[in-house]
Amino acid sequence: MDFSDGEPEDFDVDDVIDIDEVEEEVQETSYEVLDATDIETQLNEAISDLQDVLQVTRGVSRILLQKFKWNKDELLEKFYEKPDTEAFLVEAQVLPKEPAPTLPMTPEDECEICCDSAPLSGLACGHKACDMCWGTYLADKIKEGQSEIQCMASDCKLLMEDVKIQSYINDPSLISKYHQLIIRSYVETNKLLSWCPGMNCGKVVKVHYSESRLVVCSCGTQFCFMCGSKAHDPVSCRLLKLWKKKTEELHGKKHATEGYGADDDSFKWLMTNTKDCPKCMVPIEKNGGCNYMLCKNSKCRFQFCWVCMQPWQVHSQAWYECNKYDPAAAVSREKKRAEHHRLIFYYTRYMAHEQSLAFEAKLRRMVRLKVLRMEQLLIPWIDAQYLFKAVDTLVKCRNTMMFSYVFAYFLKRDNNSLIFEANQRDLEKATEELSGFLERDLEKQDYTKLKQMVNDKSSYVDKRRDVLLKHLRDGEEMGVWEFNE
Known part of the structure; x- marks a missing residue:
């Protein structure tokens, strides 16, 4: 599956070289080429690793990693700097500032969004709505390209976990799009990852240090990892x-x-x-x-x-x-x-x-x-x-x-x-x-x-x-x- 977006710029047949003829400076660069399966595997491993360390839900782990551009070391450094774990999670918008008040359970109530009587559900912040309103709101956000979605209450910054989002969406294509948005975020905000700009490639190059320049994808496309343009050595x-x-x-x-x-x-x-x-x-x-x-x-x-x-x-x-x-x-x-x-x-x-x-x-x-x-x-x-x-x-x-x-x-x-x-x-x-x-x-x-x-x-x-x-x-x-x- 190709998760990359848009057409490549300024790449033509001359940007594709014989993989057996990779020059010395490329061989010295430590990197690997990932396909869609590799990307998902590494993303899931990153989420699970942090989940084990912080003892949080999978959804919270994913949100935290995305907020820190998938830099686990930087995230943990900030986490251990905060003596108050709850304060850290509140600041990261995965816990509400105030716990939701305990209200008597009623089979149905009036939705404040559409004013219909229907079963209401919501988040830890206490804001509730009917399933249809949640579904419509989330569908709009996903179509806008958002993978970090806040509670629909205008004054609430709480971010919704993946499981909660998917529970309100019945359209498989929307769930697939949401999943792709998360993967795009994983690649595009991670300084060690870059989409290959080759035509219809969809692979990702992962470097082992962020100063890498010239890389060659398995499709044969050579490009500058740092700016995404075609290879431009010796100029920075x-x-x-x-x-x-x-x-x-x-x-x-x-x-x-x-x-x-x-x-x-x-x-x-x-x-x-x-x-x-x-x-x-x-x-x-x-x-x-x-x-x-x-x-x-x-x-x-x-x-x-x-x-x-x-x-x-x-x-x-x-x-x-x-x-x-x-x-x-x-x-x-x-x-x-x-x-x-x-x-x-x-x-x-x-x-x-x-x-x-x-x-x-x-x-x-x-x-x-x-x-x-x-x-x-x-x-x-x-x-x-x-x-x-x-x-x-x-x-x-x-x-x-x-x-x-x-x-x-x-x-x-x-x-x-x-x-x-x-x-x-x-x-x-x-x-x-x-x-x-x-x-x-x-x-x-x-x-x-x-x-x-x-x-x-x-x-x-x-x-x-x-x-x-x-x-x-x-x-x-x-x-x-x-x-x-």
Whole structure:
């Protein structure tokens, strides 16, 4: 059964790798992949273990664990800090603040919710209603996605136990949904668990410590455990989030440099012959004698002076200062412009590798056709698997190269950054050589030499990737990396 919710984001065929080709850093990470049965088993064991320790009902045990995000150690620490067990349970909303008053039993009474005469029942807090009203209330809460449901009295915070909730619901599909909500809570609030984002997977990855990053599900999907995105080594989740924000702003500006690489003649012409809008940083060319400028970006439309780059409004006012040189403002403008072009420089290279990754799907099809032709020559399918592994290696290295430019963008320059750039250059060169060989030279080689050549090139590019990542991990452990954020 698939308990995960929603469609996966940004995952495609290139995020799925050969499980036999799990890289060194993944093997070093201690984690396991759980299916639906495993999840339920571990959830039930956690509930039973706490139930035995605290001597409470199963429902209370589940509520307490959910409140503490299924962290048993933290829960017990808080529990033993409280000398008064009852006070702890009241604070956790599993015991009422005041016990319910003892009232004479009557076969039927008037329900305060629907005003019908019917048998009433309720909770330890003393609030009662008929079974129909309880059932309707609980059904609405479950449909809203709640797995922690309070008493229906507006001023009562007491949480209802699972057995009580299920006693009022007759619809099996609602009970099943409620059960799934508890499981989702178990996974999504537990810092050691994460749903696999692979298409229609539904499995859960469990790590043994919360700092784990790259994990690979049994379905073949590799992803970052900490943020759920596709694998993005060597850049951290925090820097990746900052990068996305910066590049989203870049896209929002729809800058005039779109389509130009940072090394193109057209790009250099833009840098020489245009100025950036002071507000949105879109490059603007002056094509007339008037110094009044209107930004053509439909989301900006900022009016400014071409000479001093100040808002045009000041030129018709008493504080006109276009003829006065402000060195601080000039330096600030140049710095901002340089930073904008620096971002484009790294973004251009990031996008180049992302586009190449998109083409690798076509390469997979080419390799598949090659293998089919090899089969016709009586070369077994199993003996041609090295070609698919080479494509997997290429995809893996492309992905690392792509995110290495995010890392490089934020990295402060020093001696360590020079080593990083040298490793980055070597990996990029090896990656392009492997890519070129697979795309252009695959058909030129005879089958006796092909395997050795492909394996040699794949092995070399994999080693260059390991060198780059090891240097970055070592630097992270020693605290040598400094970033411009």
